Amino acid sequence: MQQTPQKLFELFDQGTEILQAALRSSYLDAMLENAENVIDGRVAVEDGVPDKKTVEQLEKLYQEMHLKDAPAETIRQVLQLSFLKVIRKDAIQANHQMTPDTIGFLMAFLIEKISKLDRPSTIFDPAVGTGNLLTTIINQLQQASAEPIHGYGIDNDPAMLEVASASVALQGLDVDLFHQDAINALDIPECDLAVADLPIGYYPLDQNTKNYKTRAQKGHSYVHHLLIEQAMNYLRPGGFGVFLVPSNLFQTKEAQPFIQWMHSVGYLQGLINLPAELFANQNAQKAILLLQRHGGKSKQAGKVLLGEFPSFKKPQEFSAFMQEIDQWVQTNLN
Template sequence: MLENFENIIDHGQVQVEDGLPKDDVVKKLQDIYSQLPIDQITGETWRQLVQLSFLKVIRKDAIQANHQMTPDTIGLLMAFLIEKVTAHQDIQTIFDPAVGTANLLTTVMHQLSLANHHQLTGFGIDNDDSMLAVASVNVELQKLQVSLYHQDAINALDIPQCDLVVSDLPIGYYPLDKNVANYQTRAEKGHSYVHHLLIEQAMNYLQPGGFGVFLVPSDLFQTKESQSFVKWIQSVAYLQGLINLPSELFANKNAQKSILLLQRHGGKSQQAVKVLLGEFPSFKDRTKFAAFMQEINQWVATNIVK
C-alpha cells in the first residue's frame, strides 16, 4: 500500500529496488497509474482513499488494535464539535500527540480549513514508524502542511505552542516510570495511565485559551486515579464538556469512548456555566440526532466566550 502511494506521489513513477518489482509488474502498475486523474483528486478524497486502503490492509493482515485508525463517524463528530467551539478563535496551528495514520488530524484540518478559509499548519507525534509512514503519505497526498515526528510524545517536544490539540488517545499504562517523574498526572504507585500523561503533555503545548479535544474511555473519571487527575485538570484548564459517543459504535460497552473537551486557562477562557454533558443519539434516529446537534449549538452560544 505504501509503495503504491509513494509511486503515485512520484507522479506514477515506479520505484525499483533490488530488481523488484519486475519489468512486467512495473508496466502493469504504470498502466494503472496512468488511468488515475491524480491532479484532479481533492485532498479530502485522498484522505478517504488512504483510509479505505488501510481498512483493507487491517482486515487482510489482522493488524493489532493499537494500529487501527479513528473511524470517520467519530472523526467527523469531533471535527463538528471543534468547529463550533473554536468559531471565534483564529486557529492557525493544530497538534496531535498520538497522530497514528493522521486520519483524525487531517479530518479536523479539512473541516477547519473550510470554515476558516485558510490552510492550517499541523504537528503530529508518534513512536510507531509504521503508523508514521502511513501518516506521511496521507498528508503528502492531501498537500497539507503537517510536520511529523517519530518519538515518544511523553518526552520534551520540538514544536511550538499550538492553537488547538486533537487526539484519539492510546489507552493503557505507560511502562517507563522514570520518564514521568515531572508529570502531575503520574500514578503514586506503579505505572501511570498513558492517556492521562498525554493529556497533560498536550496541554503544555497549547496556547492559553486554546482547546484540547480528546477521544477518551467513557469511564475516564471512574478509576482510582481520577481524583488526582481532576485536581490536575482544575489547576491548568476548564473542563468544558464530556460527551459519550453513540453506544451502537461499540460492540463492547466497556470499550465505549467519549469526547473530552478541555480549555486551557488564560486568554478569554472561563468555566462554562453549564458543562456540556450527554450522549450522542443513535445515527439512525435523525430527529434526535439533529436536536442534539442544535443543543450543542445553543450551549456554545451561551457558554463559550466570544
C-alpha cells in the same frame, strides 16, 4: 471528470495488489510503495524489481487514476479504505487501528463549532497514528475557510508514521510528523488546538513520568492521563484540547489526582459520550473530552456540556442535539 472515492480506491488497490505480488511484501509495505509512486509520479525500481512488464502495468494504471487531482478529503478516504484492507490482510494489532470516520466527524463537528469563535491555525496530535483523525479535522476546518492550517503529529510507531506521511503528502497538507515518544519533551511550538484518539492503558517507563502531575503514586501511570497533561503543556493560553477518552475517565481510582491537576491548568468545558451503538459493550464506550487551557479569553462555561450523542438511527434527535451544542457554544463560550 472527478473520480469517486470508491473508484479511486479500486484503482489504487489494484496498484497495491500488483506491487505486493511483485515485491513479495506485506500488504502495508506494498501500499506505502504504491503511495510513494503516486507522490513521485514514477514507478520506483530497485535491483530490477518490479520487472519491466509490472512497471508498464503500473504506469498504465497510474495514467487512469487521477488521485493527485482529487480533493484532500477524497484522498483521505481512499487511504483510509486502503489501510482498512491492510488491517484485514496483515492482521494488524488493535492499537494500530485508525479512528473511524463516524467518530472523527463528530470530533470535527464539535471543533468546528468552538472554532467559529477563534479559528485555529496550528493543530497537533500527540498520538497521531496514521493521521486519519488529524487530517479529518484539518480538512473539515479548511472547508469553512481558505486560511491555511499547520499541523503537527507525534507517534513512536514508524510504520504508522509512514502511512501518515504518505497521507499528508498526497493530500497536500502542511503537517510536520515526529517519530518519538510523546511523553518526552516535544519539539513543537505552542498550538491553538490539540486533538487525539488517546491510547488506553498503562505507560511502562516510570522514569519518564517523574515531572508529571498526573503520574500514579504507585505502579504504572495511565498513558491517556499523561498524554492529556502533555497536550495541555503545548497549548497556547485559551487553547482547546479535544480528546477521545474512556467514558469512565472520572470514575477510576486515579480520577481524583487527575481532576485536581485538570482544574489547576484548565477548564472542563464538556464531556459527551459517543452513541452506545458504536461499541460492543458498555465498558468500551468512549467520550469526547473538551478542555480549555487557562488564560487568554478563556473562562469556565456557566454550564458544562454533558450528555450523549443520540443514535445515528434517530436523525431528528441527532439534529436536535447538534442544535443544542450550537446553542451551548453561543451561550457559554462567547
